[in-house]
Amino acid sequence: MSAGGWSLRRRLLVAIGGAALLGWCASSFWLYSEAIAETDRGFDVALDHAAHAVLALVANETRELRDAESGKGIELAQIDHLHGDPIVYQVRGPGGGIAYRSPGAPVEPLAHRDDRGFAFARADDRGFRVDTLATEDGAATIHVAQPLDERDAVANAVALKLLAPGAALLVVLALTIGWTVRAAAEPLIRYSRDLDRLAPAQSKPVDSTGLPDELQPVARAIDRLLVRVSDALLHERTLTADAAHELRTPLAALRLQAQVARRSTDARERDDALNELLAGTDRAARLVDSVLTLARYDAGRDLTLDGEPIEIAQLAHHVALEFKARAAQRGLTLELAAAANTWLTGDQDALGVALRNLIDNALRFARSRIRIEADAHGAGIHLAVLDDGPGMPPQVAGRAFDRFFRGEEQNSQRGPGAGLGLALVRRVAELHWGEVLLVDGIDGGCGVKLQLPVMLRTQQSKVTAR
Amino acid sequence: MRLLLIEDDLMLGRPLLTGLRQDGHATDWVRSAADAHSAWLAPKPSIVPYEVIVLDLGLPDGSGLDLLRSARARGLRTPVLIVTARDRIADRVAGLDAGADDYMVKPIDLDELAARLRALDRRSGGRLENRIVLGDLAIDPVARSAILADKPVDLTAREFALLIALARRPGATVSREQLEEALYGWDDAADSNTIEVYIHHLRRKLGASAIETLRGLGYRLVEQAAR
Numbered sequence: 001m002s003a004g005g006w007s008l009r010r011r012l013l014v015a016i017g018g019a020a021l022l023g024w025c026a027s028s029f030w031l032y033s034e035a036i037a038e039t040d041r042g043f044d045v046a047l048d049h050a051a052h053a054v055l056a057l058v059a060n061e062t063r064e065l066r067d068a069e070s071g072k073g074i075e076l077a078q079i080d081h082l083h084g085d086p087i088v089y090q091v092r093g094p095g096g097g098i099a100y101r102s103p104g105a106p107v108e109p110l111a112h113r114d115d116r117g118f119a120f121a122r123a124d125d126r127g128f129r130v131d132t133l134a135t136e137d138g139a140a141t142i143h144v145a146q147p148l149d150e151r152d153a154v155a156n157a158v159a160l161k162l163l164a165p166g167a168a169l170l171v172v173l174a175l176t177i178g179w180t181v182r183a184a185a186e187p188l189i190r191y192s193r194d195l196d197r198l199a200p201a202q203s204k205p206v207d208s209t210g211l212p213d214e215l216q217p218v219a220r221a222i223d224r225l226l227v228r229v230s231d232a233l234l235h236e237r238t239l240t241a242d243a244a245h246e247l248r249t250p251l252a253a254l255r256l257q258a259q260v261a262r263r264s265t266d267a268r269e270r271d272d273a274l275n276e277l278l279a280g281t282d283r284a285a286r287l288v289d290s291v292l293t294l295a296r297y298d299a300g301r302d303l304t305l306d307g308e309p310i311e312i313a314q315l316a317h318h319v320a321l322e323f324k325a326r327a328a329q330r331g332l333t334l335e336l337a338a339a340a341n342t343w344l345t346g347d348q349d350a351l352g353v354a355l356r357n358l359i360d361n362a363l364r365f366a367r368s369r370i371r372i373e374a375d376a377h378g379a380g381i382h383l384a385v386l387d388d389g390p391g392m393p394p395q396v397a398g399r400a401f402d403r404f405f406r407g408e409e410q411n412s413q414r415g416p417g418a419g420l421g422l423a424l425v426r427r428v429a430e431l432h433w434g435e436v437l438l439v440d441g442i443d444g445g446c447g448v449k450l451q452l453p454v455m456l457r458t459q460q461s462k463v464t465a466r
Numbered sequence: 467m468r469l470l471l472i473e474d475d476l477m478l479g480r481p482l483l484t485g486l487r488q489d490g491h492a493t494d495w496v497r498s499a500a501d502a503h504s505a506w507l508a509p510k511p512s513i514v515p516y517e518v519i520v521l522d523l524g525l526p527d528g529s530g531l532d533l534l535r536s537a538r539a540r541g542l543r544t545p546v547l548i549v550t551a552r553d554r555i556a557d558r559v560a561g562l563d564a565g566a567d568d569y570m571v572k573p574i575d576l577d578e579l580a581a582r583l584r585a586l587d588r589r590s591g592g593r594l595e596n597r598i599v600l601g602d603l604a605i606d607p608v609a610r611s612a613i614l615a616d617k618p619v620d621l622t623a624r625e626f627a628l629l630i631a632l633a634r635r636p637g638a639t640v641s642r643e644q645l646e647e648a649l650y651g652w653d654d655a656a657d658s659n660t661i662e663v664y665i666h667h668l669r670r671k672l673g674a675s676a677i678e679t680l681r682g683l684g685y686r687l688v689e690q691a692a693r
Contacts, residue, residue: 245551248551248572248573249475249477249478249551249572250477251573252478252551252572252573252574253475253477253478253481255573255575256478256481256482256485256573256574256576257480257481259481259485259575259576259577260481260484260485260488260576263485263488263576264484264488269484269488272484273481273484276480276481280477283477
């Protein structure tokens with residue numbers, strides 16, 4: 001577990017355990033005080049009873065009190081008490097002197113004569129609870145007292161008996177939490193171990209039985225992610241294999257052409273072979289360029305997608321000019337139908353590459369005309385290249401934008417392409433959050449249209465951030 | 467030899483065709499499984515059978531392996547040399563097991579291809595060495611030379627191709643059509659009397675009795691008694 005985070009087990013233990021402990025402390029404090037107060041009340045009641053009993057005894061003896069109070073007090077019988085130390089008492093005569101006292105009662109008066117009722121007192125280094133009563137005529141005052149340590153011991157014993165089950169409960173609770181969390185974490189640990197052991201291109205769902213219900217959606221999401229990742233990986237591998245094959249073929253051809261040239265004894269044959277070799281080298285170079293450009297666009301490198309707006313019509317105009325000579329050489333008319341206000345925020349070079357590829361394709365198939373159309377359309381810019389060639393056969397149309405897929409070369413007026421042109425166009429469209437589609441060309445010919453949304457720059461940066 | 471090259475890729479096919487023709491093989495080139503089918507598996511009766519097939523496996527309209535299997539299923543014994551970019555062991559095993567006689571992985575070398583074709587030819591002719599010896603005439607297909615009674619014979623490429631065609635199965639009669647095919651392939655039509663002209667040249671260089679004419683059947687290379 002990282003230093004930043006707490007394990008689930010620790011969180012639960014601390015949260016639930018802490019709450020339980022706090023609750024237990026609070027309830028214990030309350031129970032303890034209640035127990036102490038309750039025992040105190042009980043003791044006080046008992047003390048009061050004892051005091052009234054003593055008072056009843058001395059009420060008829062007031063005369064003798066006067067005689068007895070001069071001394072240190074005569075010890076009388078002690079009052080039995082259930083718990084340990086007995087209750088002590090002092091009986092004071094009308095003069096205030098102690099006439100009688102119980103054995104073990106302090107010699108000094110435990111309270112002031114006039115302080116009737118309950119009070120706390122200290123005598124002989126002991127604390128006492130004192131109940132002071134007086135006869136109606138005031139001739140006799142009695143202090144009945146109970147040592148506090150005695151009362152406290154009893155109160156504590158009672159309180160502890162009340163608290164013990166709570167403490168036991170706390171221990172049981174802590175153990176239960178620990179065990180439950182451990183049991184709940186066990187499948188998680190197993191699950192993550194299974195994830196760790198996965199092969200890179202694994203797309204089968206990972207066994208999530210035993211995971212808590214709350215985590216099942218996560219497991220499902222991971223399964224879906226695995227499928228996506230393995231799909232992407234497979235796609236990547238196919239592409240790599242295709243690219244390897246496509247790069248190897250022209251090299252193998254170059255080698256053959258070179259060998260044919262070296263072996264030929266006839267000057268014309270050698271010239272032909274050398275020309276083939278040169279043309280083959282150019283083709284291989286174009287292929288490598290396309291592969292590299294595509295790789296760059298795949299990685300999204302070297303692109304300025306949120307720079308200054310560019311006018312698509314203007315771009316189309318420039319690119320069309322580049323192709324004018326080549327089109328004328330082939331006896332083809334290159335038309336440009338560009339509307340005003342075709343501003344778009346995007347990468348000028350990438351859009352130029354896309355357009356060049358489209359015109360290049362059209363040059364390959366057109367019979368007499370190529371038309372480039374650029375216009376603003378609702379929330380987007382449409383850029384299309386149309387030709388009047390034989391059109392794209394349906395079986396080719398479905399795969400036209402796939403990498404390394406070549407259409408029927410027989411229909412082509414020129415040599416074969418690399419099979420990357422339209423794939424590049426699609427990638428450029430995707431990079432501009434647009435799409436590319438096949439449309440009808442001129443007179444049954446083929447057309448390819450880029451639909452590029454015009455987005456506010458803030459929207460774009462959001463999309464980029466995603 | 468009369469070869470059929472089955473290769474869909476223009477860039478590879480063209481130099482391969484030239485290279486094979488440089489080696490004196492009368493080579494036809496087809497670029498699809500369908501064309502290969504009609505040239506090899508179901509040829510018109512007038513077409514002289516091919517002696518070796520050079521087969522690429524990845525064809526736009528079908529698999530070269532399927533083509534090979536159906537050829538073998540039809541009982542065609544033509545030696546097949548697979549030339550392909552598939553370089554895994556499993557691919558090679560599958561290719562050979564489907565009935566191929568040899569397997570080459572691209573990029574290929576024309577000299578190696580030529581040597582393998584000679585090996586196939588040797589094997590199908592039951593010969594131990596490339597050199598064909600017929601009496602005091604020795605023909606070396608590698609050096610593309612012929613020696614008659616210890617003296618080298620000066621032959622043009624086409625004369626040599628014709629001689630090889632006659633000598634590869636000693637004593638067998640070779641039809642005029644076979645000789646024409648051996649010389650040109652489909653796209654290089656010969657005059658009706660071209661063969662006669664070359665036969666005439668060969669007889670002049672090898673001796674008048676070296677080649678027998680069998681009326682209506684063709685020609686035969688005859689063993690010359692050592693002089």
